[in-house]
Amino acid sequence: MKVKIIEKDERVIKFILEGSNPQFANALRRTMIGGIPVLAIKEVDFYENDSALFDELIAQRLSLIPFVFEPKELNLPEDCSCEGKGCMQCQVVFALDKKGPCVVRADDLKSTHESVKPLYPEMPIVELLDGQKLKLEATGVLGFGKNHAKWQAAKAFYRYFPFVEKEGKNSEKAIEACSKNALKFENKKLVVAEDCDLCGECMKVDPELKISGDETKFIFTVESVCGLPPERIVISAIEELKKKIKSLKKDVQKIKK
Numbered sequence: 654m655k656v657k658i659i660e661k662d663e664r665v666i667k668f669i670l671e672g673s674n675p676q677f678a679n680a681l682r683r684t685m686i687g688g689i690p691v692l693a694i695k696e697v698d699f700y701e702n703d704s705a706l707f708d709e710l711i712a713q714r715l716s717l718i719p720f721v722f723e724p725k726e727l728n729l730p731e732d733c734s735c736e737g738k739g740c741m742q743c744q745v746v747f748a749l750d751k752k753g754p755c756v757v758r759a760d761d762l763k764s765t766h767e768s769v770k771p772l773y774p775e776m777p778i779v780e781l782l783d784g785q786k787l788k789l790e791a792t793g794v795l796g797f798g799k800n801h802a803k804w805q806a807a808k809a810f811y812r813y814f815p816f817v818e819k820e821g822k823n824s825e826k827a828i829e830a831c832s833k834n835a836l837k838f839e840n841k842k843l844v845v846a847e848d849c850d851l852c853g854e855c856m857k858v859d860p861e862l863k864i865s866g867d868e869t870k871f872i873f874t875v876e877s878v879c880g881l882p883p884e885r886i887v888i889s890a891i892e893e894l895k896k897k898i899k900s901l902k903k904d905v906q907k908i909k910k
């Protein structure tokens with residue numbers, strides 16, 4: 654398997670996965686979306702809330718805040734030495750104490766872990782009018798997007814890499830018909846660029862032309878929706894898949910005995 658990065662910025666990574674198959678590509682896609690540990694607020698204790706929003710609404714808004722965090726500093730509650738009771742290794746506690754008039758923002762949450770910060774500090778939570786107070790303590794834990802959308806790591810999708818399976822008799826017309834300008838001649842051979850989304854318009858004007866998707870080569874787009882950079886999400890997903898395979902191997906070895 655080979656990987657070639659086509660584009661990368663702070664939130665999105667695009668890459669080509671070569672020498673693979675649809676089953677693996679789909680397992681990777683699903684793991685990147687909902688199978689890697691992400692930090693989100695799970696519980697909120699309210700001490701004072703005079704705002705216009707109910708406790709539940711504020712708690713829901715808090716749970717959707719994406720946090721920047723260092724995955725190595727935190728354990729999953731179920732894997733922690735505290736056995737899920739809750740400790741500094743598996744929980745991040747946030748304190749908030751504000752008095753109006755003001756807009757309470759994500760940055761007003763003070764965390765017990767220095768490395769944990771809201772990805773968008775300016776994200777508004779609630780507006781407090783003159784004299785209104787909001788005081789709460791929130792607990793964040795690692796979790797998986799497959800259990801709740803607040804732990805979703807990324808939006809990830811892929812498409813098959815296009816290739817010209819068979820040239821037709823009217824390539825000039827086919828080139829013209831492509832709205833993406835993905836078809837062209839190279840050394841007198843018709844080739845198709847990766848921008849092609851297999852819409853089929855070219856095959857309508859040139860019925861003998863056949864453009865197909867390569868089932869061993871995929872163009873991936875991964876957009877981070879959590880505090881982790883997109884390349885970290887890809888690496889974490891591969892690590893999670895490895896863990897699953899290892900545990901499967903252990904179980905199968907037990908059967909052998």
Ligand SMILES: [Zn+2]
Pocket residue numbers: 728730733734735736737738739740741742743744
């Ligand atoms: Zn713990």
